[in-house]
Amino acid sequence: MFQNIHTHYIQPLRAFNRDTRLFLWVTIISGIIFSGWQLFFNIYMLQSGFTREFLGIVNSLPALTSLIFGLPVGQFSDRVGRKNALIIGVTFSSLAYFGEVIFKQPALIALMSALSGIFFMLIIVSISPLMMKLSDANNRTLLFSLNFGLQTIAGAVGSLFAGQLPGLFANLLHVGATDAVAYRAVLIVTLLIGTTALIPLWMMHEPETTQTQPEAGSRQTGIRSGLTRLTFKLALPNFLIGIGAAILSLALSGIMPSAALPVLGASGAVLGVGVAFAMLWPDAELLIFPLPMPIKARTFVLVLIGLDLVLSQLTPGDGVAHVAHIGGAAFGYLFFRLQALSHRSPQPPPRAVERVVMVQSGGAEPDRRTPPVPIRPRRRADADPVAAEVDRVLDKISEQGINSLTAAERRFLDEVSRQKKQEH
Numbered sequence: 001m002f003q004n005i006h007t008h009y010i011q012p013l014r015a016f017n018r019d020t021r022l023f024l025w026v027t028i029i030s031g032i033i034f035s036g037w038q039l040f041f042n043i044y045m046l047q048s049g050f051t052r053e054f055l056g057i058v059n060s061l062p063a064l065t066s067l068i069f070g071l072p073v074g075q076f077s078d079r080v081g082r083k084n085a086l087i088i089g090v091t092f093s094s095l096a097y098f099g100e101v102i103f104k105q106p107a108l109i110a111l112m113s114a115l116s117g118i119f120f121m122l123i124i125v126s127i128s129p130l131m132m133k134l135s136d137a138n139n140r141t142l143l144f145s146l147n148f149g150l151q152t153i154a155g156a157v158g159s160l161f162a163g164q165l166p167g168l169f170a171n172l173l174h175v176g177a178t179d180a181v182a183y184r185a186v187l188i189v190t191l192l193i194g195t196t197a198l199i200p201l202w203m204m205h206e207p208e209t210t211q212t213q214p215e216a217g218s219r220q221t222g223i224r225s226g227l228t229r230l231t232f233k234l235a236l237p238n239f240l241i242g243i244g245a246a247i248l249s250l251a252l253s254g255i256m257p258s259a260a261l262p263v264l265g266a267s268g269a270v271l272g273v274g275v276a277f278a279m280l281w282p283d284a285e286l287l288i289f290p291l292p293m294p295i296k297a298r299t300f301v302l303v304l305i306g307l308d309l310v311l312s313q314l315t316p317g318d319g320v321a322h323v324a325h326i327g328g329a330a331f332g333y334l335f336f337r338l339q340a341l342s343h344r345s346p347q348p349p350p351r352a353v354e355r356v357v358m359v360q361s362g363g364a365e366p367d368r369r370t371p372p373v374p375i376r377p378r379r380r381a382d383a384d385p386v387a388a389e390v391d392r393v394l395d396k397i398s399e400q401g402i403n404s405l406t407a408a409e410r411r412f413l414d415e416v417s418r419q420k421k422q423e424h
Helices: 002-015 018-047 052-068 070-080 082-102 106-134 140-162 165-173 180-203 229-255 267-280 297-314 322-342 385-400 407-423
Strands: none
Touching: 018 052, 018 082, 018 106, 018 140, 018 180, 052 070, 052 106, 070 082, 070 106, 082 106, 082 180, 106 140, 165 180, 229 267, 229 322, 267 297, 267 322, 297 322, 385 407
């Protein structure tokens, strides 16, 4: 186990450069502060005399504006750079949150809430591309896992820290601990402390990205270029699985009435997509922080489903939509299983002659006396995407040498080879 920890955590952590560590400090500070905001904002609004109906509107507006302005915000992040986008997002989302606490007029509070959703979306769409720039093939998995793990830990620490503040400010301001004035002071202080996340952002250097020139005849970049066929192919299963999760969760509520409760969210669709991933790549190894070793996708998804089944009966009132998770997992399985059956050929295609590739170490030019390499016809990507990718990689080896392969291409060939051995 210690060897696994050293291999999968310590070594990649040592490979993190200064900019990556600064980014993780931004994650920690933001996680601590945002948890304090989430903990007390709703209480502050109710103690200030606003109705639950208005509070529901205020809490739903950020999600609505994030959905509407998601594509323009993403284009803006592409244009100004990820670091600058994060600085703008943190600055103006903090100002919007500050306005929600300072203003008393419902219209202005709603406006600030809508603006906070736009600038928070700017943060969301910039984080993952920046992490791609700050990492490489050796530590990228750990960076993504560590980022989300630190968010969870920082949120727990922030909740513990913020929970002590109302009593402190109540004594300083000579008001009750449940008074709206004490809660407002807590929210303002947490926002001021949260702006310190700008310090490591300013100190961080964003790695340069090599820009590729568009091919002749290709479409110009813009908002419309994001609405490609691939975008819809990625979004449509998530949307359909979300609907299926809602339908199946209602059906499962009749079987497990103790776990039935009103739900709102997208976690059912997320687990459904996770099931689909485990079906396509069951042996893919995932690094889940803080587990000491990688875990296969199939095992991880089965554990999640098992936990939801158990917790739906043991803790039915915990506020987590376990039934929706189970419904999403079930619909995700059915969706991709039926899709696979619909694409299955009635008769297996004739087995093609295996390709022979002559590989020379060092990527040197092949000997001209070497007989020509027999190459069979390329397979269509839509018929068998794995086989088509194997064709592409093997063609690259035959043309440029094995040293031309990227780390991802080498891992792909290793995975295909391991699966072939298991089949035989």
